[in-house]
Amino acid sequence: MKNKTKLPNLYLGIILFIMYVPILLTIFYSFNESKISSIWSGFSLKWYKILFQDRDLAVALRDAGVK
Amino acid sequence: MRGKEKKSKGLWLTLIPLYAITVLFVLFPIIYMIVLSFMSRAEVWGIELNQTLINYKKIIEPLYLDTFVQSFQLALISTIFVVLVGYPFGYFMAKLTIKWKKRMMLLIMLPFWTSALIRLYGWIIVFRSNGTLDQILMGLHITEKPLKLLYSYPAVVVGMIYVLVPFMILAVYSSAEKMDWSLVEAAVDLGASRYTAFLTVTLKLTMPGLLSGVVLTFVPSMGLFFIADLLGGNKIVFVGNIIQESLTKGRNLPFAAALSVILMFFTTLMIGLYKKVTHLKDVEGLI
Numbered sequence: 001m002k003n004k005t006k007l008p009n010l011y012l013g014i015i016l017f018i019m020y021v022p023i024l025l026t027i028f029y030s031f032n033e034s035k036i037s038s039i040w041s042g043f044s045l046k047w048y049k050i051l052f053q054d055r056d057l058a059v060a061l062r063d064a065g066v067k
Numbered sequence: 068m069r070g071k072e073k074k075s076k077g078l079w080l081t082l083i084p085l086y087a088i089t090v091l092f093v094l095f096p097i098i099y100m101i102v103l104s105f106m107s108r109a110e111v112w113g114i115e116l117n118q119t120l121i122n123y124k125k126i127i128e129p130l131y132l133d134t135f136v137q138s139f140q141l142a143l144i145s146t147i148f149v150v151l152v153g154y155p156f157g158y159f160m161a162k163l164t165i166k167w168k169k170r171m172m173l174l175i176m177l178p179f180w181t182s183a184l185i186r187l188y189g190w191i192i193v194f195r196s197n198g199t200l201d202q203i204l205m206g207l208h209i210t211e212k213p214l215k216l217l218y219s220y221p222a223v224v225v226g227m228i229y230v231l232v233p234f235m236i237l238a239v240y241s242s243a244e245k246m247d248w249s250l251v252e253a254a255v256d257l258g259a260s261r262y263t264a265f266l267t268v269t270l271k272l273t274m275p276g277l278l279s280g281v282v283l284t285f286v287p288s289m290g291l292f293f294i295a296d297l298l299g300g301n302k303i304v305f306v307g308n309i310i311q312e313s314l315t316k317g318r319n320l321p322f323a324a325a326l327s328v329i330l331m332f333f334t335t336l337m338i339g340l341y342k343k344v345t346h347l348k349d350v351e352g353l354i
Contacts, residue, residue, distance in 0.1 A: 008159035015156050016174055019229070022189020023178060025199060029192060039197075 097331075104325035114320055122325035131309065135329070138305040141295075142288040145227035149284045153232045154277060157239025158269070161246070168244075175233050183230050187297045190229065194222050194298065218300030226294040231287065235280035242276020243269075275345055282341050286334045306330055 030048070034041035051057065104122055109115045125131065160171050178186060193199045196213035204210045216222050246269065254264040270277075292307030301308070306326060313323040 008155075008162065011155060012159050012163075012171065015152060015232075016171075019175075019178065019232075021199075022186050022193060022229070023181070024189075025192045026185065026189040 100324045101328055103321050104328045106321045108319045108321055122322045123329075125322060126325060126329060131326075134304055134306055134309055137303065138289050138307070141223065141227065141303075141305060142285050145224055145231060145288045146281055146285045148224065148228045149231050149235045150277065150281065152228060153235030153280060154239050154273075156232075157236045157276070157280075158243050158273070160236065160240050161243035175236060179233070184293055184297070186229070187226055187294060190222070190226055190298060191217060194225075217298065218302055220299070220303060222298040223295050223303060226298040227288055227291065230291070230294060231284040234283040238280035238283055239273060239276045242273040246272045278341055278345055282338055286337060289334060290330055 029040075031043050031045065032040055033044035033046065103114065105118050105120070106114045107117060107119050107121050126135075160168065163171060191198075194217040195201075196215050196217065198217070200216065201210070201213045204214065205212075250272070251264050251268050254268050255261065259267065290307045290310070292305065292311045295301070295303055295305050295308055310323045310326045310330075313319040313326070317323075
């Protein structure tokens, strides 16, 4: 009986994992130093620095009603 | 009797905004699109106000007919995979405890908070040569060279499945959730094997959900263009891509409108077929 409940849960887990892989990878590589995703060259927050320094983006956010 | 009449009168009044919105934002654009599809592109800018079938004649050209066939094929392949992945998911999900059902629902809805476009960029990281998938496969010595999966047909199919599977899951889940599981138990008690019980009871009772899931995946997958753009690298062209291109780069609004009209005709046909097959007045999950 235990096996019967485990297999469906395993399936749900695997599919959910696959669904989240691209999102997690996008988050992971946002901390990448290199400009090229998929080549890991060390942890860095430089893309976030560039992101928050972007004036156009700030304007866009304001226009979108976030700010 | 009088009271009932009064009640329905009041009800009609409350429905006015609904009708107004439908007419203004659904019916009017569709009429506009159909009218537009019979006009032609002006020499320099805009459209010429004449009645012509030139756009529809253009669609019959083999080049464009072929893209319709290709789009249909892709939609069919994607839908089959979405059923194979999504049906068991929705089915198993309905068997979870209430606490876990809620958690699962949240986990499925969560990705919708970001644009599908951005989520597809994640797949680019996975598929690109020397990307995550290549590194895993080469690390396990299954393949030796990068597979060059990005900008290929399978990549587009994966993207389609990824974007559309939540709709199938939710449709099947809503059907399986409502199902009376004691009927399955009864079938088993009466001597049916688990397999037969599934085929004769569960599958039949969840059929409305499954079919509405098919409509919900097949219809949009005919028109999705950004997946083929991002993961297919414009190598494979689908109807959605041509519509988008003629709207933006081609500046040929009437032709885009004509393509959309044909596409809408096919999708309406699909929903009509669905209603006929299931004998349902409502499309579960759709309406």
